[in-house]
Amino acid sequence: MIYRADTGLAAFFTVVAAAVQLVLLFCLWQGLLDMQRDAGITPPAAPAAGALLLWYILLYVAAALFASLSLLLGAYLVWYFYLVVRLKKLSKSMAAQGCAIKPIKERFSNHKLVGSLLTVLAVVIACGFLFFGSYRMDWTPxxxxxxxxxxxxxxxxxxxxxxxxxxxxxxxxxxxxxxxxxxxxxxxxxxxxxxxxxxxxxxxxxxxxxxxxxxxxxxxxxxxxxxxxxxxxxxxxxxxxxxxxxxxxxxxxxxxxxxxxxxxxxxxxxxxxxxxxxxxxxxxxxxxxxxxxxxxxxxxxxxxxxxxxxxxxxxxxxxxxxxxxxxxxxxxxxxxxxxxxxxxxxxxxxxxxxxxxxxxxxxxxxxxxxxxxxxxxxxxxxxxxx
Known part of the structure; x- marks a missing residue:
């Protein structure tokens, strides 16, 4: 049973989580461009999505360099909300040009999804308290x-x-x-x-x-x-x-x-x-x-x-x-x-x-x-x- 944090393992999962986040944002950006190409919009452009990807990259770089994020907090928040507004305008513009996203058939209701996630979370937390709350001791006779x-x-x-x-x-x-x-x-x-x-x-x-x-x-x-x-x-x-x-x-x-x-x-x-x-x-x-x-x-x-x-x-x-x-x-x-x-x-x-x-x-x-x-x-x- 291991309780203490393994700094190497924690750093690995942090890097993986950051990489997954950046890959998802990159896919969002490229997906918007592909939708515009399919609709015949030339040249395709989604600057807000690309800027959002850049926003996260700069955020991770600042954290890695131990920058004082409190000093940049105001600028980051203003930039973030600006990007959200631009993305909203982009979605409306694409919908007007025939690029509206068609909703797929619901296979799993929101209530069931939330309930399942909460159940899994509760089980994981309980297992953590019951089985991972101690140090791994090297006991020998x-x-x-x-x-x-x-x-x-x-x-x-x-x-x-x-x-x-x-x-x-x-x-x-x-x-x-x-x-x-x-x-x-x-x-x-x-x-x-x-x-x-x-x-x-x-x-x-x-x-x-x-x-x-x-x-x-x-x-x-x-x-x-x-x-x-x-x-x-x-x-x-x-x-x-x-x-x-x-x-x-x-x-x-x-x-x-x-x-x-x-x-x-x-x-x-x-x-x-x-x-x-x-x-x-x-x-x-x-x-x-x-x-x-x-x-x-x-x-x-x-x-x-x-x-x-x-x-x-x-x-x-x-x-x-x-x-x-x-x-x-x-x-x-x-x-x-x-x-x-x-x-x-x-x-x-x-x-x-x-x-x-x-x-x-x-x-x-x-x-x-x-x-x-x-x-x-x-x-x-x-x-x-x-």
């Missing part, structure tokens, strides 16, 4: 590493207090990053900040978040954000997970992001997959009096409903050492789709934007859970998490 260093890192983190269920999800690369771990700090987050866009019953009680900070040699830190859903949670389309790692002066502090998602199948097999479109984005915090943005790391996923223990994590290594900041604030945002039907159609990532409370987005089938944690040094220089 989870493998257990046999590498000696990976096992050593795993056992070291477990001994330092890394929660076992979350530790089992770390990739070999992330485990090796923490091979020389010195200390582990853990905080359970409850998702205190909550936004529900459609008034449905809250599902954030079924969502659990665990933050783990690993101190490494030379004051370096490794952070992992683990989330999981309780059994019985339902998934209708897209999910989006975002983190925002900043320290006390508001600077971006993270590098080398990693992570993946999991679920357990009914037969007990654990499947894993990479996130969809992971990467940093600018989230808008703008309103009527100020325009500003914040940088967040986003990653998307679609979970199957026939599994359990849907979960995942995002991890990052910090680019600065502990001594270079007094306080580190880590925020996370999880957007969950709690319904299938929506208009306009949006993905969960669209709701990572903080300016979603607009009229068209009210009653959308999404809810957002957010919370934060703080890493700080006490008077003795010991790192704590709150």
């Amino acid at each position: 989870k493998e257990t590493s046999t590498d000696a260093q990976v096992i050593e890192a795993y056992e070291r983190l477990l001994a330092l207090g890394y929660p076992e269920s979350e530790l089992n999800d770390l990739s070999d690369e992330d485990l090796l990053t923490c091979l020389r771990a010195e200390r582990v700090l853990v905080r359970e987050c409850t998702g205190g900040g909550y936004t529900n866009y459609n008034g449905k019953s809250q599902a954030n009680d079924a969502f659990h978040m665990t933050i783990v900070a690993v101190e490494r040699p030379f004051g370096r830190l490794f952070l992992s954000y683990h989330f999981r859903w309780d059994e019985g949670s339902h998934f209708y389309g897209t999910e989006s997970f975002a983190v925002e790692p900043n320290y006390d002066i508001g600077s971006w502090l993270a590098e080398e992001f990693s992570g993946r998602v999991f679920y357990d199948s009914p037969d007990g097999t654990t499947y894993t997959a990479p996130y969809i479109d992971p990467g940093t984005e600018q989230a808008s915090l703008s309103n009527w009096y100020i325009n500003c943005f914040k940088q967040i790391y986003c990653a998307d996923v679609s979970f199957p409903n026939d599994g359990t223990n849907q979960r995942g994590y995002v991890a990052c290594a910090l680019s600065n050492n502990i001594d270079e900041f007094t306080k580190f604030e880590g925020l996370f945002y999880y957007v969950h789709q709690n319904g299938r039907f929506q208009y306009p159609v949006k993905t969960a990532r669209d709701y990572q934007d903080f300016n979603v409370n607009r009229p068209l987005l009210y009653n959308a089938p999404f809810e957002r859970v957010q919370d934060y944690f703080v890493l700080f040094q006490n008077e003795d220089g010991v790192l704590n998490i709150h």
Whole structure:
């Protein structure tokens, strides 16, 4: 199932639609000329039809060149209505000269045609919501590493207090990053900040978040954000997970992001997959009096409903050492789709934007859970998490 837009495929269909439109207009132009020839009108002429074809060509060229169509809107509208008037006069003139178009026998009434088209449209829309509302995930069975260093890192983190269920999800690369771990700090987050866009019953009680900070040699830190859903949670389309790692002066502090998602199948097999479109984005915090943005790391996923223990994590290594900041604030945002039907159609990532409370987005089938944690040094220089 594919939800996200394929830009190459979208561009192809756009070009095809434009080409079909131009071919139809060309056929109209040539058809008018042929009718005049058949009626003995010489020389045949249909300048309005040719100009209409030129109008569409220039419109497509302007769009392809990213021209500001708003500046040309007035001129385009005047020209368009002028062409329509000229075409109407041309049809009357041709009718007066014996070129009247004879209506063919009606084979399909307008009511039946409209009803059939509406039925097809309704079926297509329903199929889109039911079968094409999710990302295509690359699920593969989870493998257990046999590498000696990976096992050593795993056992070291477990001994330092890394929660076992979350530790089992770390990739070999992330485990090796923490091979020389010195200390582990853990905080359970409850998702205190909550936004529900459609008034449905809250599902954030079924969502659990665990933050783990690993101190490494030379004051370096490794952070992992683990989330999981309780059994019985339902998934209708897209999910989006975002983190925002900043320290006390508001600077971006993270590098080398990693992570993946999991679920357990009914037969007990654990499947894993990479996130969809992971990467940093600018989230808008703008309103009527100020325009500003914040940088967040986003990653998307679609979970199957026939599994359990849907979960995942995002991890990052910090680019600065502990001594270079007094306080580190880590925020996370999880957007969950709690319904299938929506208009306009949006993905969960669209709701990572903080300016979603607009009229068209009210009653959308999404809810957002957010919370934060703080890493700080006490008077003795010991790192704590709150």
